Amino acid sequence: MIVIYGIKESLNPIKAKLSDVIHGCMQSVLGMPEDKRAHRFVPLDKENFYYPGGRTEAYTVIEINMMAGRKPETQKALIKSLFQALESQLSLAPIDVEITIKEQAPHQWGFRGITGDEAKDLKYKINV
Secondary structure, eight states: OEEEEEEHHHHGGGHHHHHHHHHHHHHHHHOOOTTOOOEEEEEEOGGGOOOOTTOOTTOEEEEEEEESOOOHHHHHHHHHHHHHHHHHHHOOOGGGEEEEEEEEOGGGOEETTEEGGGOOOOSSOSOO
């Protein structure tokens, strides 16, 4: 589950491409399947999005929620892959991108009527 925040005038025109870039990184680094895209975009009015100095109106926040289990080096590889891909494919400067990974234990996830620790048929690995 990924939530992306930004100023609506900057975020809305790139939503589809941004989703593709993010999912491509999730596939290449984490091995996520093609059909496992869960992105939520939150385009905000300028007066509702305060951000640090030195950033432009392209400032974008990406929150990645995932089940716990990925190694720190895998998470770092994902973050670095995102920075590189966002800059090369969307011209989003790294200074204008903030990425956080939030992990929850599998029993704290619910989908398809079960909890994550009960799911035995995931098409991707958690412990990578």
